[in-house]
Amino acid sequence: MSNTNTVAVIGTGVIGNGWIGRFLAQGQDVIAFDPAEGAEERTRNVVAQVWPELEKLGLAEGASQDRLTFVSTLEEAVQSADFIQENVPEREDIKKSVLTSIDQHAKPDAIVGSSTSGITATTLQEGLQHPGRVIVAHPFNPVYILPLVELVGGRATDDVQMERAKAFYQSIQMKPLVIKKEIEGHVADRLMEALWREALHLVNDGIVTTEEADAAIIYGAGLRWAQMGPFLTFHLAGGEQGMRHMLEQFGPALKKPWTKLEAPELTKDLKEKVIEGCESHAGDVPISELEDKRNEFLVKLLDLVEDYWPQSKI
Template identity: 90%
Template sequence: MSNVNKVAVVGTGVIGNGWIGRFLAQGLDVVAFDPADGAEERTRQVVEQVWPELERLGMTEGASQNRLTFVSTLEEAVQDVDFIQENVPEREDIKKSVLTNIDQHAKPDAIIGSSTSGIMATTLQEDLQHPGRVIVAHPFNPVYILPLVELVGGQATDAELMERAKAFYQSIQMRPLVINKEIEGHVADRLMEALWREALHLVNDGIVTTEEVDAAIIYGAGLRWAQMGPFLTFHLAGGEQGMRHMLEQFGPALKKPWTKLEAPELTEDLKEKVIEGCESHAGDVPISELENKRNEFLVKLLDLVEDYWPQSKI
């Protein structure tokens, strides 16, 4: 069990606000800092908006929006908390500068998780006084609903600290995936990026529209992946012998040049195809309404996943 009671959130954009919503729903005290004008007002508006989804997911006793405090300096935000979630823009120079400041002012035993989607932990640990306590803690949008968080340590990280971090994220109803070897982009984003690159090629070559790509995932692979993921899905494709037969039967096809692993050149023409396709697909529905529909769907889908896959080890 985690003994973290108070957390700091540094950077309150989409991801930072998602973390704040989840932390508050799990009964934690949250201290937030973001130097941008209007940051506190935007955060409180977001939290109020997503609170019904958080209630449907289930809240911890004592959960309250009133447990959020905004402060005017980073030093004040991190000086008296047990865990710090950093969510500043995805630029190495900015992150390292902010992490240096956090490291100087945080309690010696406070853990610092960076929400970076691509930078490796060892890089973030460079030149810090306490490098071992900085880890990658990469979530997925919307953070207040989706439970996966990728945890990656750097060269200075020890196993005990990673266990503490894992226990903390489990305590706020997340499913931490501890990745034992660093790689750019971690794991889940690399998988999504491969599909994204192939989708761009299919649209660019005039084979399908953006709406047709989405339909191919929604009504095909996506439904199966939500329950079992790609490996067990293919395991079932092999019949009674499972993956053994699947690889024997379909393995040779892996050599065929079906996919284009490198991304296409992002020309103005391709940009317009993608933009116009998405805008046509969405129609006149506002982004806020699409987000609400997505959230309602994800809450219901998570219930199904838990019903059919309760033995997951993460």
């Protein structure tokens, strides 16, 4: 694939619009399709709103909001695309129906990435004429800022197809993590879900409020994880001998029942604790303002991460 491609985006919700922002900022031509009423206006408003943050991250040569075209049919959107990003609702029947249509109308060599967070590539490939080109390409919100994308092939995917997909995502300044074995929920979501389940238990048991649980991550683990992740963080916890000493000293504690692996029952009482806690924590600040603050923070943090971790192989 050349540096400039025609990219089709099917489905323009939060994730789809995030992809569109990133594609445009990286100098791609984008053709979008979404049958929902008002979809084009919402997308153009979102892109205009986040464009200043994309400018701070650095626009590719030729990047322009004017390179976005909305069309009225899926067939028109995909027929000339070099790469297709599918972002329809997370329902297997809907995704399979849309992917079947994409498969029928797209160029034979076009790669199709599904933004699914939980459906396997093998499942999505079932019944397609060109199954190997359909892969999981799971991003993280906001897609236009966060660089991680999990790439997972299915039974029909070969190494050449995955390498093409990896090269494309690298060309738009993403960090593609190629996962060699299919699992439900992929990798990053499973790690986040484990923490989320434990946080719900702590709130449910009256140990912390939602704000206190957030503070425990923000001012403790989160600051370290942004630079090194959990494994290198614990590697440093072992002193001069690193992980070897850490596991010898603290490994036995893993058997202690500190954590609760199963999620708590989402009772009405727990729901209210979580909802009221978040609303109290956020105060009167509207979601749009919180998103702006998040984006500004992430742009600065990404620059810092790159300064301290330039040797990353991802």
